[in-house]
Amino acid sequence: MSEDLLNIEINGQPLQARRGAMIIEAADAAGIQIPRFCYHKKLSVAANCRMCLVEVEKAPKPLPACATPVADGMKVRTRSALARDGQRSVMEFLLINHPLDCPICDQGGECELQDVAMGFGGDISRFQERKRVVKDKDIGPLIATDMTRCIHCTRCVRFGEEIAGVRELGATGRGEDMEIGTFVEKSVDSELSGNVIDLCPVGALTSKPFRYSARSWEMVQRSTIAAHDAVGSNLHVHVRRNRVMRVVPRENEDVNETWISDRDRFSYEGLYSEDRLSAPAIKRGGSWADVDWDVALDFAANGIRRVVAERGAQQLGALASPNSTLEELCLLQKLLRGMGSSNVDHRLRQADFSDQDVAPLFPWLGQSIADLELLDAVLLVGADVRKEQPLINNRLRKAALRGAGIMVVNALEPNFNYPTEAAMIVPPGDMPGVLAGIAKALGVRGGKRDKLLESAQVEPAHEAIAERLKNAGRASVLVGAFATSHPQAADLRALAGLICEAADAALGYLPAGANGAGAWLAGALPHRGPAGQMLADAGADAQAMMHDGLAGYVLLGVEPELDCWDSAAASNSLREADFVVALTAYRTSEMDEYADVLLPVSLFAETSGTFVNAEGRWQSFEAVAAPVGDARPGWRVLRVLGNLLDLEGFVYTDSQQIRDELKDKVGEARADNNAAWREPSRLDGKRSGLTRIGDVPVYAVDPVVRRGKALQGTRDACDARLGLNATVAAKLGLQQGDRARVTQEGGEVVLEVELDTRVPDDCVHVRAGVPGSVGLGPCIGEIKISKA
Amino acid sequence: MSEATGRKSDSLSAHAREEIDRWLERYPSDQRQSAVLAALQEVQHENGGFLTRELMDGVADYIGMPEIAVYEVASFYSMFELKPVGRHSISVCTNISCMLCGSDDILEYIEKKLGIKLGESTADGKFFLKKEEECLAACRSAPMMQVDHVYYEDLTPAKVDEILDKLE
Ligand code: SF4
Ligand code: FES
Numbered sequence: 010m011s012e013d014l015l016n017i018e019i020n021g022q023p024l025q026a027r028r029g030a031m032i033i034e035a036a037d038a039a040g041i042q043i044p045r046f047c048y049h050k051k052l053s054v055a056a057n058c059r060m061c062l063v064e065v066e067k068a069p070k071p072l073p074a075c076a077t078p079v080a081d082g083m084k085v086r087t088r089s090a091l092a093r094d095g096q097r098s099v100m101e102f103l104l105i106n107h108p109l110d111c112p113i114c115d116q117g118g119e120c121e122l123q124d125v126a127m128g129f130g131g132d133i134s135r136f137q138e139r140k141r142v143v144k145d146k147d148i149g150p151l152i153a154t155d156m157t158r159c160i161h162c163t164r165c166v167r168f169g170e171e172i173a174g175v176r177e178l179g180a181t182g183r184g185e186d187m188e189i190g191t192f193v194e195k196s197v198d199s200e201l202s203g204n205v206i207d208l209c210p211v212g213a214l215t216s217k218p219f220r221y222s223a224r225s226w227e228m229v230q231r232s233t234i235a236a237h238d239a240v241g242s243n244l245h246v247h248v249r250r251n252r253v254m255r256v257v258p259r260e261n262e263d264v265n266e267t268w269i270s271d272r273d274r275f276s277y278e279g280l281y282s283e284d285r286l287s288a289p290a291i292k293r294g295g296s297w298a299d300v301d302w303d304v305a306l307d308f309a310a311n312g313i314r315r316v317v318a319e320r321g322a323q324q325l326g327a328l329a330s331p332n333s334t335l336e337e338l339c340l341l342q343k344l345l346r347g348m349g350s351s352n353v354d355h356r357l358r359q360a361d362f363s364d365q366d367v368a369p370l371f372p373w374l375g376q377s378i379a380d381l382e383l384l385d386a387v388l389l390v391g392a393d394v395r396k397e398q399p400l401i402n403n404r405l406r407k408a409a410l411r412g413a414g415i416m417v418v419n420a421l422e423p424n425f426n427y428p429t430e431a432a433m434i435v436p437p438g439d440m441p442g443v444l445a446g447i448a449k450a451l452g453v454r455g456g457k458r459d460k461l462l463e464s465a466q467v468e469p470a471h472e473a474i475a476e477r478l479k480n481a482g483r484a485s486v487l488v489g490a491f492a493t494s495h496p497q498a499a500d501l502r503a504l505a506g507l508i509c510e511a512a513d514a515a516l517g518y519l520p521a522g523a524n525g526a527g528a529w530l531a532g533a534l535p536h537r538g539p540a541g542q543m544l545a546d547a548g549a550d551a552q553a554m555m556h557d558g559l560a561g562y563v564l565l566g567v568e569p570e571l572d573c574w575d576s577a578a579a580s581n582s583l584r585e586a587d588f589v590v591a592l593t594a595y596r597t598s599e600m601d602e603y604a605d606v607l608l609p610v611s612l613f614a615e616t617s618g619t620f621v622n623a624e625g626r627w628q629s630f631e632a633v634a635a636p637v638g639d640a641r642p643g644w645r646v647l648r649v650l651g652n653l654l655d656l657e658g659f660v661y662t663d664s665q666q667i668r669d670e671l672k673d674k675v676g677e678a679r680a681d682n683n684a685a686w687r688e689p690s691r692l693d694g695k696r697s698g699l700t701r702i703g704d705v706p707v708y709a710v711d712p713v714v715r716r717g718k719a720l721q722g723t724r725d726a727c728d729a730r731l732g733l734n735a736t737v738a739a740k741l742g743l744q745q746g747d748r749a750r751v752t753q754e755g756g757e758v759v760l761e762v763e764l765d766t767r768v769p770d771d772c773v774h775v776r777a778g779v780p781g782s783v784g785l786g787p788c789i790g791e792i793k794i795s796k797a
Numbered sequence: 798m799s800e801a802t803g804r805k806s807d808s809l810s811a812h813a814r815e816e817i818d819r820w821l822e823r824y825p826s827d828q829r830q831s832a833v834l835a836a837l838q839e840v841q842h843e844n845g846g847f848l849t850r851e852l853m854d855g856v857a858d859y860i861g862m863p864e865i866a867v868y869e870v871a872s873f874y875s876m877f878e879l880k881p882v883g884r885h886s887i888s889v890c891t892n893i894s895c896m897l898c899g900s901d902d903i904l905e906y907i908e909k910k911l912g913i914k915l916g917e918s919t920a921d922g923k924f925f926l927k928k929e930e931e932c933l934a935a936c937r938s939a940p941m942m943q944v945d946h947v948y949y950e951d952l953t954p955a956k957v958d959e960i961l962d963k964l965e
């Protein structure tokens with residue numbers, strides 16, 4: 010490789026640089042500062058601001074360092090008289106039209122223009138003319154605009170085109186009339202849009218929810234891990250007086266690169282929502298009272314004891330959010346098991362657990378996040394990866410732009426920001442059939458497989474997908490949230506496994522929540538203890554607990570009517586239980602009804618803990634802000650409960666001890682997806698009537714996100730509606746805008762009809778996790794519709 | 798999200814599509830955006846001299862480029878009008894050579910004659926006095942103006958009368 014390294018000299022310092030690198034890259038690597046506005050290492054070179062002018066020996070005039078490739082023996086001077094003169098002049102030009110409103114600008118104090126002007130500019134301007142004024146644009150609830158401040162670096166435009174994959178912003182007009190904007194009245198809707206706030210070197214694009222709430226120098230910057238998806242984006246949290254003021258990315262090339270999703274950036278507003286529970290409360294004789302922690306904990310412990318004594322340990326169960334920390338999940342399962350029950354689960358949106366005993370140590374991505382970029386073919390099974398895991402999608406997008414074939418099997422066609430090669434959009438009940446077709450086309454056979462695939466129909470489309478997977482250098486099948494909540498999820502997993510085996514592809518799962526993988530490791534499962542320890546007697550899974558009804562429940566960060574697979578069953582079981590302890594950050598009217606004690610627990614940023622991301626990376630964090638009111642970290646609450654219940658093994662002084670203990674247990678054990686699925690003996694294709702497609706929208710995935718005010722104002726935040734195609738609508742005698750009665754297993758709601766060509770025949774689209782569908786049954790299952 | 802009510806390119810006439818297709822043939826198939834200028838010109842011509850958002854969106858859809866990229870082109874080039882304008886487009890060159898030869902007077906004369914200012918259209922929708930054109934490369938016979946794609950040179954007020962009065 011050494012012939013690809015060139016010798017150059019910057020400011021007299023001898024350096025080596027890769028052939029083809031720009032001067033600015035070599036300087037950055039050596040820590041030599043060159044001012045810049047338009048250059049960004051993750052974006053294409055535009056070279057339009059000219060701030061990076063440097064002197065290059067033998068060049069007659071200063072050259073832009075961001076667009077000048079290094080050459081062997083090149084001698085660069087970044088602070089010579091020529092370079093400085095160039096930089097000062099460019100700065101003077103840039104300031105001709107830039108307003109002097111720094112005192113009221115949110116960017117003040119962290120503005121690249123301010124910094125560079127201080128470091129490289131002159132101290133007076135010779136321009137006395139009037140400055141131009143540009144009208145601000147309303148581009149949605151996340152990003153505030155002050156377009157007069159724009160210096161036309163086009164970073165935001167290039168971000169849209171190159172990273173977000175949707176060109177929403179552009180530079181219209183010419184010369185002095187050039188403006189950055191959407192040109193027409195329109196919001197910027199990308200799930201990564203907030204990154205332009207960080208990219209914008211000036212205060213033209215700033216955070217709308219944060220606007221005018223703090224100055225940058227009043228805040229301290231602390232580190233944590235994002236709490237909503239399986240990427241585990243690294244974050245910086247900006248805190249003032251122990252309150253989270255805003256969230257920005259912390260660079261980690263292996264995980265989130267320099268980006269974060271809008272969900273991770275703006276969800277912090279949910280920490281301070283009005284229904285935040287600030288003090289423990291207990292229900293006695295049907296009425297609620299705020300009490301001290303001691304009283305509440307005693308009350309909770311006594312209630313749990315009573316359930317076990319009177320109804321038996323098997324009547325006690327626990328449901329945990331997959332966004333809980335490893336430590337919380339560890340203690341929760343320990344508490345339950347200490348009481349003699351293995352009824353504990355975090356797989357709230359699943360229904361088919363039939364293959365759980367052969368599952369891997371934890372279902373994971375099957376490869377590193379960064380390696381996704383190297384894939385040549387990907388089959389996405391029941392995955393709206395762009396909304397589920399925005400930054401995993403970003404890696405797949407890079408693969409797709411490199412030429413990888415992205416193929417889809419799903420019930421609703423997701424919106425992609427890159428080209429896909431094939432999409433099999435079928436009713437949920439037909440998804441196993443499609444995978445079987447692909448498996449058969451791949452030549453899967455032998456033993457019981459022949460029988461299994463006997464009736465599988467191989468269509469040309471299946472063959473094409475099979476070919477593409479098989480001929481790819483690196484291929485992967487990724488199983489997403491919709492497939493995981495499918496009533497035949499085990500079949501889908503098995504068929505995906507068969508496909509991977511035959512096509513030599515990596516089988517990957519997109520785990521739920523921020524810590525789905527960690528929940529498996531912690532043993533928040535009915536059939537396995539911590540570190541995958543097999544248990545002789547499996548407890549009840551999440552579905553069984555909700556469907557059969559237990560006498561007592563412990564809830565950790567869950568709003569069951571929104572977070573569970575079957576909203577109706579969840580609400581009913583909880584309402585009928587004798588005793589419900591809710592460790593929760595919020596207080597809702599539903600909780601008031603079903604719970605007996607509410608214990609306020611900390612949310613992300615307020616607690617220390619660990620998340621394990623999709624690739625199995627353990628990321629621990631400290632609390633970075635004070636919990637609201639009297640809330641306490643969940644692991645502490647569980648520790649005290651364990652002590653009050655006289656259980657063994659609840660003597661921890663900090664959360665790290667819990668993690669280290671688990672880490673020792675896990676040791677070198679690795680999760681192997683590819684060997685871990687059970688071949689079904691037959692595919693059961695029964696299907697009658699209409700099927701509900703109940704996916705969970707991106708901003709409805711967990712209690713915190715659901716309370717993110719700004720996120721809830723975006724176009725991606727949507728409530729339930731009855732989506733159906735024209736054929737189905739005609740059959741049901743429904744028209745756009747009609748109100749329809751939607752019934753599922755006793756639950757009934759009235760929804761507005763929306764015609765949607767994306768919904769396949771025999772199906773209706775009724776989202777889950779949103780208020781409008783609370784009280785309905787399974788998110789994928791039979792549904793009845795009539796005109797209201 | 799809801800039922801697609803046809804494609805955005807439906808806003809283009811059959812003739813416009815044919816014209817655009819003709820241009821598309823001249824460029825490599827992965828460089829379709831190269832035809833955008835010609836496409837916009839054709840569509841503007843058919844639409845009486847200006848573009849609408851529907852037409853620009855139609856072009857974007859037909860060629861397969863982001864809408865904003867079409868807006869960028871349409872708003873950059875002065876030959877595109879984004880608001881309704883008069884039938885006959887008059888561009889008086891006011892650049893250096895023409896200015897030295899009296900273009901300011903010519904312009905003033907036209908403004909008075911038509912009763913409109915630069916950038917405006919006459920109430921009867923007949924004339925549009927286009928704003929500031931750059932040098933139109935006819936300096937040799939300055940002052941000059943361009944009316945509906947035709948160059949008129951060595952202008953005098955009398956000549957202006959003659960040219961404009963002839964128009965329907
Ligand atoms: S808005 Fe900001 S990022 Fe976009 S072009 Fe202007 S200065 Fe650059
Ligand atoms: S940073 Fe080099 S021209 Fe803008």
Ligand code: FES
Nearest residue numbers: 890892895932935
């Ligand atoms: S200056 Fe008018 S044509 Fe050149």
